[in-house]
Amino acid sequence: MNLARIRWHIVVFLAPAVIVYSAVMIFPLFNTLRLALYTRIDQERVFVGLDNFRTLFFDPIWAEQFWNALGNNFWFFVIHMLVQNPIGVALAALLSHPRLRFAALYRSAIFIPTILSFVIVGFAWKLILSPIWGIAPGMLDWIGLKSLYAPWLGKEEYALTTLALVSVWQFVGIPMMLIYAALLTIPEEILEAGEVDGVTGWAAFWKIKLPLILPSIGIISILTFVGNFNAFDLIYAAQGALAGPDFSTDILGTFMYRTFFGFQLQLGDPHMGSAIAGAMFAIILIGVCIYLFGIQTRMRRYQL
Amino acid sequence: MNKARSNPLNTAMMHGALIVYTLIALFPVFVILINSFKERRSIFREPLALPNSESFSTIGYETVMQQGDFFLYFQNSMIVTVASLFFVLLFGAMAAYALSEYRFKGNMLMGLYLALGIMIPIRIGTVAILEMMVATGLVNTLWALILVYTAQGLPLAVFILSEFMRQVSDDLKNAGRIDGLSEYTIFFRLVLPLVRPAMATVAVFNMIPIWNDLWFPLILAPAEETKTLTLGSQVFIGQFVTDWNAVLSALSMAILPVLVLYVIFSRQLIRGITSGAVK
Numbered sequence: 187m188n189l190a191r192i193r194w195h196i197v198v199f200l201a202p203a204v205i206v207y208s209a210v211m212i213f214p215l216f217n218t219l220r221l222a223l224y225t226r227i228d229q230e231r232v233f234v235g236l237d238n239f240r241t242l243f244f245d246p247i248w249a250e251q252f253w254n255a256l257g258n259n260f261w262f263f264v265i266h267m268l269v270q271n272p273i274g275v276a277l278a279a280l281l282s283h284p285r286l287r288f289a290a291l292y293r294s295a296i297f298i299p300t301i302l303s304f305v306i307v308g309f310a311w312k313l314i315l316s317p318i319w320g321i322a323p324g325m326l327d328w329i330g331l332k333s334l335y336a337p338w339l340g341k342e343e344y345a346l347t348t349l350a351l352v353s354v355w356q357f358v359g360i361p362m363m364l365i366y367a368a369l370l371t372i373p374e375e376i377l378e379a380g381e382v383d384g385v386t387g388w389a390a391f392w393k394i395k396l397p398l399i400l401p402s403i404g405i406i407s408i409l410t411f412v413g414n415f416n417a418f419d420l421i422y423a424a425q426g427a428l429a430g431p432d433f434s435t436d437i438l439g440t441f442m443y444r445t446f447f448g449f450q451l452q453l454g455d456p457h458m459g460s461a462i463a464g465a466m467f468a469i470i471l472i473g474v475c476i477y478l479f480g481i482q483t484r485m486r487r488y489q490l
Numbered sequence: 491m492n493k494a495r496s497n498p499l500n501t502a503m504m505h506g507a508l509i510v511y512t513l514i515a516l517f518p519v520f521v522i523l524i525n526s527f528k529e530r531r532s533i534f535r536e537p538l539a540l541p542n543s544e545s546f547s548t549i550g551y552e553t554v555m556q557q558g559d560f561f562l563y564f565q566n567s568m569i570v571t572v573a574s575l576f577f578v579l580l581f582g583a584m585a586a587y588a589l590s591e592y593r594f595k596g597n598m599l600m601g602l603y604l605a606l607g608i609m610i611p612i613r614i615g616t617v618a619i620l621e622m623m624v625a626t627g628l629v630n631t632l633w634a635l636i637l638v639y640t641a642q643g644l645p646l647a648v649f650i651l652s653e654f655m656r657q658v659s660d661d662l663k664n665a666g667r668i669d670g671l672s673e674y675t676i677f678f679r680l681v682l683p684l685v686r687p688a689m690a691t692v693a694v695f696n697m698i699p700i701w702n703d704l705w706f707p708l709i710l711a712p713a714e715e716t717k718t719l720t721l722g723s724q725v726f727i728g729q730f731v732t733d734w735n736a737v738l739s740a741l742s743m744a745i746l747p748v749l750v751l752y753v754i755f756s757r758q759l760i761r762g763i764t765s766g767a768v769k
Contacts, residue, residue, distance in 0.1 A: 195673040196588050200600065203585035203644050206577070210641035211607050214615035214622060221617055277511060280504050292508045294756050296515045301752050303702035305724045306744050309737065310518045319734075321521065321537050355514070363763045387500075408609075416611040419704040423724060439613075439705075446617060447709075460617045467614045474609050 222460035238461035254433060255441040258346055262437055263414040265350035271406060274361025279391055282369040300359035308423030311352045315339055342434040349435055353420055361406045368402035401485055408477040415470050438466050526550055526738040533734055550735030563722030570632050571700050574639035575693050582647030587677050590655040607645035613705060623710055630713040638706050643696040654688035691762035694755050
């Protein structure tokens, strides 16, 4: 190519973004996947192929932790899908009602937990649910259900679900906002046409609005999936890197952190950490592909 | 007006449901804030009562001020957030302009390459990022965080901004070219001011996750002098677990800056989300 014909301004415009993005995001991503194929023997980096993954999936000690973390992560995701997204849709449906007063006020208030950091949310709920402070048992006492109280964060069988619900509490604002935005784009004529045919209230929601916002629900689902499978902060803030009690709240993010940095008697191992990152990458990639090719292309879109 | 859509009973029920959920959303924040101003005994005896002249105390805040270097943490968070936003917006807008304005070989491919990062979280590459920061000596500096957040914010910024830049009129740019303005002047003087609303949306979207992030400060910059407010409060609270006054005050101090930012920017944020910028 003729050197004079290169339009240098294009290069100048693109270069900073491409360089930073490639150097700090894309290159480390692939480098991490490469590191997963090595191990350290006597201070030297040795290529071992897929051995780390074999250890991760099949070695009794590692496999137990890995499948535990993966299973917990799936449960974490399921709770978000079953609780967060329906509540978000319901709130959005209420807020989008045309003549509702104070809608902006409700919307801003319900979004507040979403802007708080995991550290604040984790500790605030830890204090509120704590048996020492007694706010949660006290409030249950008010409504006569004190017998239902248990130290939820300290019990193996409840801790993960409790944390998932705390996370739901924090992030319900996001599906609410996105669905609200989608509902606003539905033209008034369609709803009026439904009314003429006697479709109002609940029926209008189920038969007219819901089919029209399905694409937005799809986007929210994949955002939830990606967010949940690289979650870490809330569990770490509330339960620490050991994801107690007895690893019952361990998810892939905390498992990777612990493996990478080590804890108590176990030394940190960047190569096994990379292998876990590789597994997370694969899971997220599979999820995104299922969404892009399996769901998004088949979803019926209506021309409005 | 149609009866079915403005039934007073329905309206009351809708307000009821929304009020209940609003209370659920605000209750924990409220409890933390009111109790941070009480002395220890009242915190436990009547956790839901407002502080009065008898129970009022700022002992928690005094402990926090003496023990933790919250002003330094706050300053670090400020520097990291503002600098990252600056680079995300500048680099993102430049790349978006190149992609939306000029036709060149590989334009499509470059767009796709930059969009990859929208779906793939940067955390996956943490091991190699840390290795790189150690090798370049950037570990435990604020630059490490600024670089990571810039890279993290760029894909979505380029995506959103190039959508908006396609809407800037060609006549305006061509008029500039006829007047002999350079491509750089056209971009900085003519195009950038026109996409300011979109830039604000991108900034608000990026601001909260950067400010609240715990993962990268914990891994890349855990040193005392580079702690961000999020990491600083995490460590502080971890050390003072049994001093409830201090913990509640530290939590309140971490909540307040975000709340202030939210009150200032909430309109922008909500408009950004509802205008479909993320679709």
